[in-house]
Amino acid sequence: MSEVTVIGLGRVGFRTLKLLQELLPHASFNAVDANPGVKPLVEALDRTVFHVYSQNVLKELASRSDLIVTALPSSTAFPILKSLAEECVNIVDVSFTREDPYLLEPIVEKCGTVFIPDAGFAPGYSNLVAGYVGRGLGGLESIDIMVGGIPSYPVPPLGYVVTWNPLDLIEEYKRPARIIRNGEFIAVDPLSETITVDVESVGRLEGFVSDGLRTLLRNIRARNMREVTLRWPGHIGFMKLLRDLGLMSEEYLEIDNISVQPVKLLAKIFETRLKADVNDLAILHVEATGAGGKRYVETAVLQGTRENPATPYFTALVHAYTSYLVAKGLIKPGVQPLENMSEHKHGFQEYLESKNVKIMIKRW
Incomplete structure (x- = not known):
């Protein structure tokens, strides 16, 4: 045993x-x-x-x-x-x-x-798809990895509810996003632009470039590659305002002789106020173009419940199945992010679909 x-x-x-x-x-x-x-x-x-x-x-x-x-x-x-x-x-x-x-x-x-x-939803399953697509298309001209954990409808005041660690959430809006643009590695302000995308079975969403490529920058070759975090329209403007006001800062402020980190205060506010009795969605939408012009689009959507929110559950599904593969001795030694495990893509997909993740794939 x-x-x-x-x-x-x-x-x-x-x-x-x-x-x-x-x-x-x-x-x-x-x-x-x-x-x-x-x-x-x-x-x-x-x-x-x-x-x-x-x-x-x-x-x-x-x-x-x-x-x-x-x-x-x-x-x-x-x-x-x-x-x-x-x-x-x-x-x-x-x-x-x-x-x-x-x-x-x-x-x-x-x-x-x-x-x-990074054995989770994104990074995690997103890496697995990127590795699988890169191998299947014989190299990549471009790949956009779009991910989001959002309420099933935009909940005021930010169009969002917190279902995971709020400090880790805030980090996404602060950390410079490393991407590949025209063959060059660059780091960009995550809130410098707003990207609009229509996602099948969900609708129109907006996104910001986030620092989720991580090991993909080392292991996947593409002329253009970025990760985009998806939200309901309007959300990004609110978050940019909070950041620009300094509420995501880690520098201590003195308030009535008490030292306070604004980011921790904001995280606590998010944890206590950004709650709603609403179902949520976890969405992965990948659009890739191969070096020869072939296209691949995969969309994975998990509908969460109040008792079992989609984002932590999708994350746990990937975390657990990856751990299962290691426990069974099916992963070779070394540092092995999921993009190196594309031979297990079908196993992951079958497991996720057995847990009510809807996966749609188009090739042309």
Whole structure:
């Protein structure tokens, strides 16, 4: 019986844990979180032992686990991933870290283990599609990867509701977006332009260029490549106003002798005020043109529910299935982002469709 440890039991991690129990019915599980309040939820699951987070606990669990599955906040994940990698254990991570995951390559290669970064919705499944399309079209002239987790209709005041870590959400509007334009690597202000797109079965949306290409910049060759985050029309103007006012700044302000980071205040406001009793959608729309002029368009849409929002659920589905492949020994050692796993595209697609993800593909 294999032993799997899941670290981080938030919106994504807990769902990943439950999905892995379905995928790996003969495995035993450890579940780790800094919040002891989630212990009753974990203890209700079969074959699972809860542990309160500490460095000593992680070290002990890494020494005996066949696989570590991590779903940690982006701001704190990388040092933990590095310490786990040094324990020579296989890791599947879903954190949106600022650091380049290839910084861990020397450790992973020395250990002969597997490290899969960005194993989520986007980046994640988006990378898998990009790798699959690049191989299928024999090279890429251009690829637009458009992704969004949005309410099923625009909810005031921002046309958006928060269903995942609000600090990670805000980071998308701040971080310079690295793209390829006319064969050159450049970094652009994510809110410098608004892009309009019509998505099948959804309607007209707007988008902003975001820093989601990450490992694709290293592993996919294209003359033009960008990721676009999708929202309902009007949203981007609101977010640019908040950013320009300084409410996304990490610099401390003194207010009544109290030091406050505006970005943390904004994240708390988002977490408490951008809630609504509404279903949501997770959308991936990829448009690619091959070097020979052939075209490929894939649209994947998941309709969420109030109990099971689409964005964290889609993320957890990819996270869990990727972890399943590693647990089964189907991924070769090394740093292996999902664009390197295109031979498993049909397996991912079948699994996602079995969980009510609607996938539409056009080729011409």
